[in-house]
Amino acid sequence: MCGICCCVGFSVEHFRKELREDLLYKLRRRGPDSSKQLLKSGVNYQCLFSGHVLHLRGVLTAQPVEDESGNVFLWNGEVFDGVQLEAEDNDTQVMFSSLSACKNESDILSLFSKVQGPWSFIYYQASSHYLWFGRDFFGRRSLLWHFNHLGNSFCLSSVGAQISGLADQWQEVPASGIFQIDLNSAAVSRHVTLKLYPWKYVSKENVTEECSNALTQTAAELPAFVSVVANEDKLYLSKPIVPLNKMLPQAPLETHCRNSSSVPHTRETLGIFLTDEHTKKVVHQFIDVLSVAIKRRVLCLVREENPASKEDLKTCNKANIAILFSGGVDSMVIAALADRHIPLDEPIDLLNVAFVTKRKPGPSVPKVKRKQQTHHEIPSEESSQGAAVVQGPGDAEAPDRVTGRAGLKELQSVNPSRTWNFVEINVSLEELQKLRRARICHLVQPLDTVLDDSIGCAVWFASRGVGWLVSQDAVRPYQSSAKVILTGIGADEQLAGYSRHRVRFQSLGLEGLNEEIAMELGRISSRNLGRDDRVIGDHGKEARFPFLDENVVSFLNSLPVWEKADLSLPRGLGEKLLLRLAAVELGLTTSALLPKRAMQFGSRIAKLEKTDEKASDKCGRLQILP
Template sequence: MCGICCSVSFSVEHFSKDLKEDLLYNLRRRGPSSSRQLLKSAVNYQCLFSGHVLHLRGVLTAQPVEDECGNVFLWNGEVFNGVQVEAEDNDTQVMFSSLSACKNESEILSLFSKVHGPWSFIYYQASSHCLWFGRDVFGRRSLLWQFSNLGKSFCLSSVGAQISGGADQWQEVPASGIFQIDLNSAAVSRCVILKLYPWKSISKENVAEECANELTQTPAELPEFVSVVINKANLYLSKPIVPLNKTLPEVPLETQCRNSSSVPGSRETLEILLRDEHTQRIVQQFIDVLSVAVKRRTLCLAREENLASKDVLKTCGKKANIAILFSGGVDSMVIAALADRHIPLDEPIDLLNVAFLPKQKAGLPIPNVERNQQNHCEIPPEESSPSTAVPQGPHDAEVPDRVTGKAGLKELQSVNPSRTWNFVEINVSLEELQKLRRARICHLVQPSDTVLDDSIGCAVWFASRGIGWLVTEDAVQSYKSSAKVILTGIGADEQLAGYSRHRARFQSLGLEGLNEEIAMELGRISSRNLGRDDRVIADHGKEARFPFLDENVVSFLNSLPVWEKVDLALPRGVGEKLILRLAAVELGLSSSALLPKRAIQFGSRIAKLEETNEKASDKCGRLQILP
């Protein structure tokens, strides 16, 4: 995980040798291990590159990196597959070496088509005076652009800064492909032409259709002097996933358990389905491919020797390297169970469970606690307040996600009692929410700006910060998660019809309508979710990893006809995400397998804390940045 930035100026009076202080601060929070800047000047333009690294694997490689030809590279990503990266290698160096060896545009596109994993990048090609940049096919890493209203400068950055007023706003770079800018041409013409190399499906019959749709995904708010054009050679990136199987059944489907004597929504319903040999085989294949995805995301990091004293180790054990955003729902439970397979047994796993305190409970006294000296740490000054100096009391927040989270903890403990499961109770008061939304969160969520973005962004920010309580039979300890990697279940609902709108679409348009809804969900996940969540989680110097969006997982699910993944004729809590629920049963998680979908804004109760008469799609006034 890194904070990457490139500021380009076409005029001397608009050029600065330093980034603005607030932008630099936001970038450094993403990459606390190393910070460096590099200036490249040409006759018609100047580029200031700024790189901020969160060291996770291989040798620490400061960014930006430059080769002997003057090419410059900024990389915010992880190579999990597709391009060979050995355990001791640093993927920034591997990618830059491969990129420097590319002789033409086609080879550059071929390289990025191969990479499996989340990424955004900025690459300056000195010989052609071109700037390349883009995001992976799902947009799992944030990248923003900002164009000056005068057309004399522009900036690319992982994260924006607070700006009031209507001009020069930050916008997300669409995850529709890789862009290229000819800097010399832009300087002379004072027109920035964004040449797009779009993602296209490997399936030949979809190429023309997708090409026609790519330009519609670029934002309409670009200034007049900025335009997007498809590259004239019609070169493209090959999507690293197979197309969605939209096959429809030749005859109406009969669900085995609907004709049985089982109670709809019971454990027996899932067990009956698993008696079918074909179903069991597909479920096992799903478990296998998802397990490999989790393995790549839990073992792809340097595990430091624990340097804590022996006395501390006796009371606290080793520190956790992996945390999971944890509600106790089926998505997070399956990820936790699979992570348990691969993380060393003597290493704890942090389960981060967030709750927002009702107003009437915000003033409850905080009990005396025994401090966990290993993981408790000082809160930065801008985050301290009466409610953050010590976390809110551990017993104040029995919200729905806390209840299911505790039940999920017991289920995981029964599956593997030898593992230390750190269930971190993160309680947030209204005062703390309002203070830190203004101080930190609002500019991270933007340019997303709805009530839903506010609720999810704030909930994920507090959860991933990891400051809370460990409550056990023996002690209550204040705790801060030390894990640099956070696993999240995003992508499961989009692919497996987890939202109520999937059921509504199925009821009105059947399986054909459901297929179209699933295709749309995955197509827009970059703009609706992932850029926002990446900015929010990375603000703590942590990296979000998304096992359900592993390219092999998505390809496997895309290859199945929809009825082998979901059955929305079955009740809520069973039919949606059916294949995942069956996998949970196979993993020994039978109770959590039957929990219906509950969005984080409702499960954590943040949606009940402030305005309650808002619609999720309304523009959120609380996110507006004041001068």
Template sequence: MCGICCSVGFSVEHFSKELKEDLLYSLRRRGPSSSKQLLKSGVNYQCLFSGHVLHLRGALTAQPMEDANGNVFLWNGEVFNGVQVEAEENDTQVMFNSLSACKNESDILLLFSKVQGPWSFIYYQASSHCLWFGRDIFGRRSLLWHFSNLGKSFCLSSVGAQISGLTDQWQEVPASGIFQIYLNYAAVSKCVTLKLYPWKCVSKENVTEECTIDLTQTQAELPAFVSVIASEAKLYLSKPIAPLNKMLPEAPLEAQCRNRSNTLPHTRETLKRFLTDEHTQKVVHQFIDVLNVAVRRRVLCLAREENLASKQVLKTCNKKANIAILFSGGIDSMVIAALADRHIPGDEPIDLLNVAFVTKRKTGPSVPNIERKQQNCHEVPSEAFAQVAAVALGHEDVPDRVTGKAGLKELQSLNPSRTWNFVEINVSLEELQKLRRDRICHLVQPLDTVLDDSIGCAVWFASRGIGWLVTQDAVRSYSSSAKVILTGIGADEQLAGYTRHRVRFQSLGLEGLNEEIAMELGRISSRNLGRDDRVISDHGKEARFPFLDENVVSFLNSLPIWEKVDLALPRGLGEKLILRLAAVELGLTASALLPKRAMQFGSRIAKLEKINEKASDKCGRLQILP
């Protein structure tokens, strides 16, 4: 994870040797391990590159990187597959070496077509005086652009500046392909021309499927002096995922399932009955296998410190967690936790980050049956103990806290020898309002809806990882040390987890449901992932998305819709059916039957302030004040 930025000026008065303080501060928070700046000047332009690295794998590699030919590279990504990166290597160095070896545009496009994993990048090609930049197909890493001064300057950055009145000028770079700018031409013409090399799907029969690119919409969101043009037909990025299988069954599925949906009980035994079908069981096992590999890559691509447990017996509270999970106890986070448990060293704790919001702090006596233990690290001082216990008690009726604790018990049964740190992150209204104003509103921008506010704030507090470990005999403060945070985003979008999927199915059947799922995955970059990346990375941590692994998406896309979901069945069964069946096969119990509950409702943040808002309304609380 890194904070990357390139500020370009086309006239002397817009040349700068420093970034604005607020922008530099936000970039450094993303990359606390290393910071570096580099200035490159042409006859008509100047580029200031700024790189801030969160060290996770291989040798610490400072950015920006420059080669002997004057090319400059900024990389914010993880190569999990497609391009060979050895365990001891740093993927930034590998990618830069590969880019430096590229002889033409086709070579560059071929390289980025191969990469599997989240990425955004900025690459200055000295010989042609051009700048390449872009995001992966799902937009898992944030990249914003800001054009100003009537074409005399522009900026690319992982996160925007925080100046009142200007933040709305920052926009997310569309995850529709890779962009290229010829800097000399832009300087002379006083206009910026963006050439887009789009994603296209190439079938096994070598037939190119055109991807719909709305250049007019992108153009409409940009200033008049910025134009977007499409690349030549033969120059494009090959999509790293298989196209969505939109096959429909020969007989109407509704008729097949109508009676079954009324008679099947909402129990684990019902799910087990599905698994008695040989084909269903085979598909579920294939899904587990591909998701298991995705989780393994995301928990092992990480530089771990030498484990001292083999040399001496350590107290549990002194062992360091390297991996954390955004954890509600729902089906998505439970399956990720169960699979992560297979690959993370057995003596390494896993942090389960569970966030809850309440309007008022309860006061009163301390929680019964809890005794303070002097030997516990991060022990709560005696004068604060009663208050801490009361706060924890005040969050007991928050839905995600209830399901989270139930999920914790399931995981403890699955692997009793593992230390599962269930981190209770309790947020008061006062703390929410202060930190939204000071930090979160700047990160959520340029998104600005009520939904962006709720999810952005919930994810920011959860990923910060500061809370309490409450056990039967102790309460202690806790701050998660994990640099990598696993999240379940992508499961609902692909497996019809939202209410709108059920509404679409009821009105337009399976054909309509297929179209809704295709639309969900197509817009996930602009709707979710840039925002979540900015929010999580603000703590110097990296988000990783197992359900959006290219092989997982390709596998799910290859299946006909009825092998993944059955919305003729009730909530808690039919949506995400294949994932529920996988959970049963993994030994999970009650969590396999939990219906989808949105984070903003499960954490209770949606009820904390104005309760009569629509999710799509613009949120006044996100406005940046002077």
């Protein structure tokens, strides 16, 4: 994870040679381990590059990096597959070396087509005065652009620096491909031309249609002096996933328990599906491909040496991996598969957030005899400044807290040898309002709906990881030390987990359900991922999305829709049926039957401040105040 930024000025006398302090502060929070700036000048332009690194793998490599030809590279990503990387390699250096070896545009596109994993990048090609930039196919890493309305500068950045009344100036760079700007040409003409190299299927079907859609969508909100054009050679990046299988059954489906609202909501019902040999095979294929995706995401980071003494394990070993954890089937399956690959002497943090409406009377927090200060008890920056009052355990009984505790017991029974740190994160209305104004609203922007507010705030507090560890005999304050946070986003979109999938199925059948799934996956970059990356990255932590691993998506896309979900079955069974069956096979029988509950309702942040607003309404609480 990194904070990357490039500011380009075409008017030398007005070009600022330093970043605004608030922008620099936000970038440093994303990359606390190294900060560096580099100024490059052409005849007609100047570029200020700023890189801020969160060190996770290989040798710490400060950014921006520059080669002997004057090329400059900023990389915010992870190479999980596709490009050869040894265990000790740093992916920034490997990607830059590969880029420097590229002889033409086709080579550059070929390189980025191969990379499996989340990324955004900025690459300055000195000899041609080209600036390349873009995000991965799913948009798992944030990148924003801001064009000065006088036409004399523009900026690319992982996060924006919003100004009151001007928040709409920053927009997310669409994840529709890679862009190229000829800086010399832009400086002379005072017109920025964004040349797009879009994502395409390797097959030639629908190439023109897809390209025109990408161009139209990208150009919609740009100022008059900025235009988007297709590259004249019709070059493109190869999409990293296979097309969605929209096949429909040729005959009525024959299964054991279909078309009945009276189907018993039990483990036995799911067990009936697993008696079918083909179904069981598909379930195990899914478990295998998801397990590999999670393995890559939990092992690609630098781990400190284990303590010398086994007696010190419990007190000295810290968690490197945390999971956004509700106890629902998505987070439970992630936790169970992560448990397969994370060293057994390493705890796993389960981050469970709840919003407190009113403080409930109850037992006070037991006084815990403070031992020597450890990394577990570092107060948060906010609490150390008096901005946060961490609510005590028992203050919040939100639905996700109840299912989270049940999920903890189930994981403990699956692997009692693992230390599972169930972190109760309770947020008061006062703390929510204070930190939304100070921090979160700037990160959620440019998204601005009530839903963006609810999820953005919930994810920010959860990923901060400041809460309580409650055991049978003690309660203690805790701050998660994990730099990597696994999240289940992508499961609902691909496996028909939302209520709108059921509505579409009821009105238009399997054909309508296929279209809804295709639409959900197509818009996930603009709807969710940039926001979540900015929010989680603000804590100097990296979000990783195993359900959006390229191989996982390709596997799910290859299946006909009825092997993924059966919405003729009731809630808690039919949606995400494939994932529920996988949970049963992993020994997670209780969580396998939990109905889908959105994070904003499970954490009780929805309707906390206003009860009459819709999720799609523009949220006044996100507006930047003077």
